[in-house]
Amino acid sequence: MAKALVLIEHKDSKAKKASLEVVHALHSQGVEVEAIVFGATLDKDTLATDCGAQGAKKLHVVSDASLGFYQAENYSATVENTFKAGSFGILAAAATALGKDLLPSLSVKLEGGLGVDCTGLTINGDKVSAKRPMLAGKYFATVNFKSGPAVISFRPNVMGLGDGSAGKAEIANVAMTPGAGKAKTTGIEGGAQGNSRPDLAEAERIVSGGRSLKSAENFKILEELADTLGAAVGASRAAVDAGYAPHSMQVGQTGKTVNPILYVACGISGAIQHMAGMKTSKFIVAINTDEEAPIFQKADYGAIGDLFEVVPALNKEIKALLE
């Protein structure tokens, strides 16, 4: 059976849950897993402990001053070298902004097949196949890898974590292989620094609003509920087109596909394009004044009422419960 190399993303040396899920997904199928992590300054022991607990045997640590930001060229060249040197058959990562950018070009460099945003994995001897959503989740397909390595990104919050008792990863320091030097990430603008809310694509809870919010300012009531829940805030296309929320918050076919445990849809009618982006949520709560809104057909819990009254009341209620 093929050995797997998993790319680990981290924030200040804390491995992302979505990356650890990938380690567990492969380890739990009996695949020997090694991991690779990049950064300017890294707490190797913490990362090795976290990766080892989910089943990684070895953690390749690539530390370089240039890696304070994601550098596609350097990541690509280094992963390619590590992969080729280690007789791996599977390269995997979480389907995050970074994973989705990096894996396709690497699949070409490795002459392998690509499966993006996968939600299932089957390994049968040397045969690898992965399930993935198509047409924004309107149907599913199985990607059967037939030639070269299997290069797979997994959708966050699907594969789950193990109980954390798998073992400990040995640390291997790897020198960065510099890329061609034709592109360089020089900084980060906006967003993350001032915002402690989780990213939509990886969030376990999401509070989302539609055009009924009537203004950008009114999203504040959703943000308050989101902060109580530790949730991300999303928006429907109608709300984005009306200028109430930026496109980075859009959930749906021309926005982000999300997969939280809890999705609270406030004043969202449930157009097919929106539903495509969120219907795999484990529990859907819909709050809407319109009893006929299609979202109620997919909601686990529907509340017929005015979001401007229900959302603050719900925030109060949940705050009380969580205290």
Place this chain on the structure above:
Amino acid sequence: MKIAVVVKQTPDTETKANLGAAGLETNGVKFILNPYDEFAVEEAINVRDKVKGEATVISLGPDRVIDAMRTALAMGCDNAIHVKVSEEDLAKCDSYVVAKGLAEAIKQKGPFDLVFAGKQAIDDDALAVPQMLAAFLDWPRATVVTKLEVNAEAKTAKANRAIEAGAEEVIELQLPAIIAANKGLNTPRYASLPGIMKAKKKPVDVLELSALGTGPQDSKVEMGGFELPPEKQAGKIFKGSAEELAKQIASALRNEAKVL
């Protein structure tokens, strides 16, 4: 400066999934220019106008993809390249083959300084072909781009790439480069009536995929097991005052769903 924009024809976003042996049944499906590619076409035209260059639209697929290219021509592209493959063979081509074919077309018909694409096609959602093109061409790339500055003299570009939680990476690139457009990069124009009339007369160059040295036989993956997701059943509907609704939802989330 020669600019190319790679586009895909996709089913309309309203499309319902009717599945057959080869995946989505394309009979009766309304096809459109992939929504993200509209941003790529608009950007290609804008840059072309600024640097007084030429903008070429390229698409791979059966004859139906000419419609998508006509939309790009009507918006303002100067000419088109059709990388032709039958509907049956296209179903067996994975992203690797599509990118390889397009990269070969770009090499043969170039040299291009900039190649635009949409960040993702809304049918297979793979977000793969732009990065794969970069790998085949050995060019730098920026994907999910929301802001772009091109310096034609210095042959460089500066791109903002949307990442998590509203943040953007700033990437400096040397040309030639691949730029994959996200919504927000610009506001795509509507094709004008004179534009549509002119588009009919703009030249479309045809290249057979097989003549570019690749085809279904080079696919690294095979797609199968097409299935519809299980339909979610409607759950409970609560009615009452805001406070009553809040109590019922919170109680259901804590006691039934156990997510609080």
